[in-house]
Amino acid sequence: xDRVQMLxxxxxxxxxxxxxxxxxxxxxxxxxxPYPIPRYYIWISKISFFTYAYSALVQSxxxxxxxxxxxxxxxxxxxHLPSQIDNGLSIGxxxxxxxxxxxxxxxxxxxxxxxxxWLRII
Numbered sequence: 850x851d852r853v854q855m856l857x858x859x860x861x862x863x864x865x866x867x868x869x870x871x872x873x874x875x876x877x878x879x880x881x882x883p884y885p886i887p888r889y890y891i892w893i894s895k896i897s898f899f900t901y902a903y904s905a906l907v908q909s910x911x912x913x914x915x916x917x918x919x920x921x922x923x924x925x926x927x928x929h930l931p932s933q934i935d936n937g938l939s940i941g942x943x944x945x946x947x948x949x950x951x952x953x954x955x956x957x958x959x960x961x962x963x964x965x966x967w968l969r970i971i
Contacts, residue, residue: 898950904936905943912940 894900907930914926938946965971 896950898947900936901938901943901946901950904934904938905940905947907934908940908943 908927911926911930915923916926916929918924936943962971
């Protein structure tokens with residue numbers, strides 16, 4: 850049974866009627882992630898501009914913002930960041946990392962242009 854057939858079987862099993870009648874809650878069948886990220890691609894987020902820029906933006910917007918939860922208590926919004934957004938760095942460090950990435954890209958571009966000129970490619 851391939852992955853598509855397994856997913857279809859799980860969805861059909863979840864939609865099947867139960868003996869308790871229509872008022873019973875449908876059973877939830879855990880479905881595995883179809884395409885997990887391979888281990889050798891995890892590092893890409895460490896060199897992405899978007900990782901640091903988005904984290905700094907979200908931290909800047911949510912710092913000092915309080916939200917009311919279901920019980921009526923006020924909680925700081927920054928404490929409920931998902932782990933995908935919160936990289937553990939402060940706003941200032943995120944900006945410094947962005948500047949370092951920008952400098953590294955410019956130096957790489959300059960080095961490749963000099964190498965191409967030295968090899969008489971351009």
